[in-house]
Amino acid sequence: xxxxxxxxxxxxxxxxxxxxxxxxxxxxxxxxxxxxxxxxxxxxxxxxxxxxxxxxxxxxxxxxxxxxxxxxxxxxxxxxxxxxxxxxxxxxxxxxxxxxxxxxxxxxxxxxxxxxxxxxxxxxxxxxxxxxxxxxxxxxxxxxxxxxxxxxxxxxxxxxxxxxxxxxxxxxxxxxxxxxxxxxxxxxxxxxxxxxxxxxxxxxxxxxxxxxxxxxxxxxxxxxxxxxxxxxxxxxxxxxxxxxxxxxxxxxxxxxxxxxxxxxxxxxxxxxxxxxxxxxxxxxxxxxxxxxxxxxxxxxxxxxxxxxxxxxxxxxxxxxxxxxxxxxxxxxxxxxxxxxxxxxxxxxxxxxxxxxxxxxxxxxxxxxxxx
Numbered sequence: 001x002x003x004x005x006x007x008x009x010x011x012x013x014x015x016x017x018x019x020x021x022x023x024x025x026x027x028x029x030x031x032x033x034x035x036x037x038x039x040x041x042x043x044x045x046x047x048x049x050x051x052x053x054x055x056x057x058x059x060x061x062x063x064x065x066x067x068x069x070x071x072x073x074x075x076x077x078x079x080x081x082x083x084x085x086x087x088x089x090x091x092x093x094x095x096x097x098x099x100x101x102x103x104x105x106x107x108x109x110x111x112x113x114x115x116x117x118x119x120x121x122x123x124x125x126x127x128x129x130x131x132x133x134x135x136x137x138x139x140x141x142x143x144x145x146x147x148x149x150x151x152x153x154x155x156x157x158x159x160x161x162x163x164x165x166x167x168x169x170x171x172x173x174x175x176x177x178x179x180x181x182x183x184x185x186x187x188x189x190x191x192x193x194x195x196x197x198x199x200x201x202x203x204x205x206x207x208x209x210x211x212x213x214x215x216x217x218x219x220x221x222x223x224x225x226x227x228x229x230x231x232x233x234x235x236x237x238x239x240x241x242x243x244x245x246x247x248x249x250x251x252x253x254x255x256x257x258x259x260x261x262x263x264x265x266x267x268x269x270x271x272x273x274x275x276x277x278x279x280x281x282x283x284x285x286x287x288x289x290x291x292x293x294x295x296x297x298x299x300x301x302x303x304x305x306x307x308x309x310x311x312x313x314x315x316x317x318x319x320x321x322x323x324x325x326x327x328x329x330x331x332x333x334x335x336x337x338x339x340x341x342x343x344x345x346x347x348x349x350x351x352x353x354x355x356x357x358x359x360x361x362x363x364x365x366x367x368x369x370x371x
Contacts, residue, residue, distance in 0.1 A: 001307050002306060002307040002360075003307065004307040004308075004309070005307060005308045005309060005348050005353075005357050005360065005361060006309050006348065007309040007310070007311055007346070007348050007350075008187055008348070008350045009350055009352055009353075010186060010187075010191070012350075012352040013350070013351065013352060016352070017244060017245070017248065020244045020247075021241060021244050024240040024241060024243065024244050025237060025240060025241065027240065028236050028237050028240045031236075033236055034235060034236045034237065035233055035235065035236065036215075036233055036234075036236075037236045038236075039236045039237075039239035039240045039243065040058045040233075040234050040235075040236060040239040042239075042243060043058060043234070043239040043242055043243050043246070044056040044057065044058050044198070046243065046246055047182070047198050047200070047246070048200065050164075050165070050172070050246070050249075051160075051164070051172045051173070051174045051175055051180065051182075051200050052171060052172040052174075052175040053172075053174065053175050053180060053200035053201060053202060054201070054202050054204070055200070055201050055202070055203070055204060055206075055207035056198050056199065056200050056201075056207075057198065057199045057201070057207055057210040057211055057214065058196070058197070058198050058214075058233070058234030058239065059196075059197045059198065059199060059210075059214050059232045059233065059234060060195060060196065060197065060214075060231075060232040060233060060234060061183065061185070061195040061196065061197045061232070062090065062161045062181060062182060062183020062184070062185060062188075062195075062196075062197040063090040063093070063094060063183075063197070064197055064214075064230065064232040065161075065181035065182060065183065065197035065198060065199045066090060066091065066094040066131070066157065066159060066181050067094040067097060067098070067230070067232075068199060068210055068213045068214060068230065068232060069157045069179035069181055069199050069210070070094055070095065070098055070100070070129065070157065071098060071213055072179065072199075072206055072209045072210050072213060073128065073129050073155040073157060073178065073179065074128060074155075075095070075098050075100050075128045075129055075155075076098055076099055076100060077098070077099030077100065078099070078100070078126060079098075079100040079101070079126055079127075079128040079129075080100060080101050080102075080103045080124060080126045080127045080128065081095040081100055081101070081102055081103065081127070081128060081129045081130070081131060082102075082103045082104075082105050082119060082122050082123070082127060082129070082130045082131070083095065083102045083103070083104060083105070083130075083131045083133075083318065084104070084105060084106075084107055084113065084114040084131075084132070084133050084135075084318070084337070085104040085105060085106055085107065085317045085318050085319045085334040085337035085338075086107045086112055086135070086314065086317050086318070086334075086336075086337035086340050086341065087133045087135060087159070087314070087318060088133075088161075088313075088314065089318065089321065089323075091131055091133055091159050091318070092104070092318045092321075092324065093323070095131075096323075096324075100128070101126075101327070102318070102324070102327075103122050103124075103127070104317075104318055104319040104324075104329060104334060104337075105118045105119060105122050105334075106118055106334045106335070106336045106337055107334075107336050107337050107340065108141070108336070109336050109339070109340070110277040110279070111135070111138055111140070111141075111277065111279055112135045112136060112138075112290070112340060112344075113132065113133065113134065113135055113138065113139075113140035113141065114130075114132045114133065114140050114141075114145065115336070116141050116144035116145050116147075116148060117144075119145065119148045119149075120148055120152075123148075123152050123154070127152065127154055128154065128155065129154060129155040129156070129157055130145060130148075130149050130154055130155070130156050130157070131156075131157045131158075131159050132145050132156065132158055132159065132177075133159040133161075133162075134158065134159065134160050134161075134162060134163035134166060134173045135162060136162055136276070136284075136286070136287055136288040136289075136290050136313075136346075137162050137163050137166055137189070137256075137284050137285040137286045137287035137288065138163065138166060138276075138278065138279065138282055138284040138285075139160075139163060139166050139167065139168035139173045139279075139282050140158075140168075141168075141279070142156075142158075142168055142171075142176040142177075143168075143169070146176060146177070149177075155177070155178050155179075156176065156177030156178055156179075157177055157178065157179045157180075157181065158173065158174050158176060158177045158179065158180040158181065159181055160173040160174040160180050160181060160182055160200075161181065161182060161183035161185075161188065161197075162183075162188065162189075162287040162288070163285060163287065164182055164188070164189055164190050164249065164285070165189065165190075165249055165250065165253045165285045166282070166283050166284060166285045167282065167283045168279075168281055168282045168283075169281050169282075174200045175200065175202075178201065178202075178203070178206070179199055179200065179201050179206070180199070180200035180201070181197065181198070181199055181200075182197060182198040182199075182200070183196075183197050184196035184197060184198070184238070184242055188287065189249065189252065189253060189256070189285055189287055190242060190245055190246060190249050191245070192238040192241055192242055193237075193238065193241050194235075194238055195238075196234050196235070196238045196239075196242065197234070198234070212226065212227070212229060213227075213229040213230060213232075214229065214230060214231075214232040214233055215229060215231070215233065216228075216229045216230070216231060217229030251351070252351040253285045253286075255351035255352075255353075256285060256286040256287075256349055256350070256351060257283075257284070257285070257286060259286070259289070259349050259351075259353050259358055260276065260284070260286045260289050260349065262355065262358050262362075263275070263289055263347065263349075263358060263361075263362060264276075266358070266359065266362035266363075266366075267291070267362050267365060267366065270365065270366045270369050270370065271369070271370070272293060272294060272369055273291055273292070273293050273365070273369055274291060274292035274293070274343075275291055276289060276290060276291070286349055288311075288313060288346040288349065289346060289347050289348075289349040290313065290344050290345065290346045290347075291344070291345055291346075291347065291365075292340070292343040292344055292345075293343060293345060293369060294343065295369075296312070296342070296343060296344075296345050298368065299345065299365065299368040299369060300312075300345060302364060302367070302368035303361075303364050303365065303368065306360075306364045308348065308360070308361055308364055309348055310345055310346060310347055310348070311345075311346045312344060312345060312346070313344065313346055314341060314344075315341055316341060317334055317337040317338055317340075317341050318337075319333060319334050319337070320338070347361055347365065348361055
């Protein structure tokens with residue numbers, strides 16, 4: 001068996017910054033401060049600067065970032081929130097957790113992101129928010145989405161979990177809507193050693209509300225809760241680790257972009273293979289390098305036989321997930337999302353990937369597709 005090529009190599013990443021990480025962790029341990037301390041505060045300021053947002057609030061996960069942003073936006077029982085039909089489950093699950101109803105909308109086939117042209121037909125008097133997802137590392141068409149949302153006076157909450165560092169029209173992902181939500185799950189471009197998340201906002205009032213919501217609804221006194229909230233706080237250790245990694249994120253994203261360009265060059269001529277497409281005016285940070293092909297199962301089996309990992313994000317679109325069966329969506333109701341679920345295949349892409357590994361992956365894909 002050839003040397004395996006994983007989807008992601010976090011051990012290789014650790015080895016490049018081991019001394020920095022160990023020093024940061026030891027500093028936290030020596031401080032004796034582990035919850036909402038100086039590391040979290042500094043990290044919030046650094047993320048806000050990177051993402052072009054005046055305020056950032058650290059929370060326990062990317063899912064919690066969506067949940068608290070929805071609550072801060074006033075979403076509750078009886079409301080509707082428009083979400084893309086092709087995304088990770090948390091995008092819609094958080095809506096349901098607040099007693100609201102996710103209203104699914106189809107995607108643009110080129111970018112996998114929410115299709116703005118379908119939004120107006122899904123808006124009702126109960127629509128409270130829209131959650132565009134910047135899937136795989138490329139921002140959605142925020143200009144058109146905001147035009148629709150502004151005309152209907154609907155809140156926009158960006159799910160930028162996969163797109164930290166990406167831009168559209170020169171603006172960072174997460175800085176367009178009333179809220180921008182980030183995830184620091186270990187596999188993300190900026191990943192913690194566990195869970196973590198962040199909410200971006202331009203409103204000081206909203207930031208204060210989010211800080212209350214992450215601490216059981218307390219405001220002036222931690223033992224007096226003004227409203228129902230959560231225990232959702234970013235740990236000092238995770239913040240310290242993420243601050244180290246943040247110093248490298250621009251370099252790491254550039255490496256991902258370089259790797260994607262190399263894949264493009266090697267795979268461009270392969271018949272029947274659709275490569276990632278970059279929307280005009282956008283930068284893509286390639287959280288995933290995702291291709292489309294008809295006979296995915298056969299290609300994936302061939303890659304596995306060659307010791308090459310691959311993944312399907314996502315095999316079942318959200319409107320057909322069992323947990324949403326009660327909403328009554330039928331196969332064929334979101335044709336673009338459903339086709340994407342049948343065709344997408346993500347190839348290994350991470351900063352430490354070598355040119356030789358990329359060539360090996362591309363060669364195996366080409367062989368499998370052609371034969």
